[in-house]
Amino acid sequence: MDRRLKWLKYGVLSVLVVAALVSPALTDVLVEVEPFKTAITVNFVREWYFVAYAAGWLVLGLWLFKGFCRYVCPLGAVMALGGLLRRRAWIPRRPDCGSPCQLCKVRCNYGAIERDGRVRYDECFQCLDCVTIHDDPGQCVPLVLAAKREVRP
Numbered sequence: 001m002d003r004r005l006k007w008l009k010y011g012v013l014s015v016l017v018v019a020a021l022v023s024p025a026l027t028d029v030l031v032e033v034e035p036f037k038t039a040i041t042v043n044f045v046r047e048w049y050f051v052a053y054a055a056g057w058l059v060l061g062l063w064l065f066k067g068f069c070r071y072v073c074p075l076g077a078v079m080a081l082g083g084l085l086r087r088r089a090w091i092p093r094r095p096d097c098g099s100p101c102q103l104c105k106v107r108c109n110y111g112a113i114e115r116d117g118r119v120r121y122d123e124c125f126q127c128l129d130c131v132t133i134h135d136d137p138g139q140c141v142p143l144v145l146a147a148k149r150e151v152r153p
């Protein structure tokens, strides 16, 4: 479900790009898919349906971590496409990542780490949580296990 929903933002971006080419007036309406104008720029002082839409995302955020950013945001789609153009894999990984260790995959709130341990840079928000775990002898599982082996008599 998460993987499928992530395609949605590319659809939103495509619709906006086509609309910008054929009808600037329609684009003005469609850009309201972004709730930030309502929530931040005008501080919820707008027609009720804009407020309801923005508030809906806020309520959904109680259960769905950054749902708008991950699934719908057209700017997020542009940044994800930028992630595909990256030249190097800058997030450190270990041979144990993904096989057998799944800790970083489970802890990545953005679902940007595959079961085999690879980072999906197009979906990575660069929060650095997995980098912190990787470098922490108290969290990174192979480091924890190695430390335990060392203290055993």
Ligand code: SF4
Pocket (backbone or CB within 6 Å): 093, 094, 096, 097, 098, 101, 102, 103, 104, 105, 130, 133, 134, 139, 140, 141, 142
């Ligand atoms: S805890 Fe360490 S070994 Fe496990 S996935 Fe994270 S970086 Fe890789």
Ligand code: SF4
Pocket (backbone or CB within 6 Å): 091, 107, 108, 109, 110, 111, 112, 113, 119, 120, 123, 124, 125, 126, 127, 128, 129, 130, 131
């Ligand atoms: S940097 Fe953050 S978003 Fe990117 S893979 Fe690591 S935990 Fe996930």
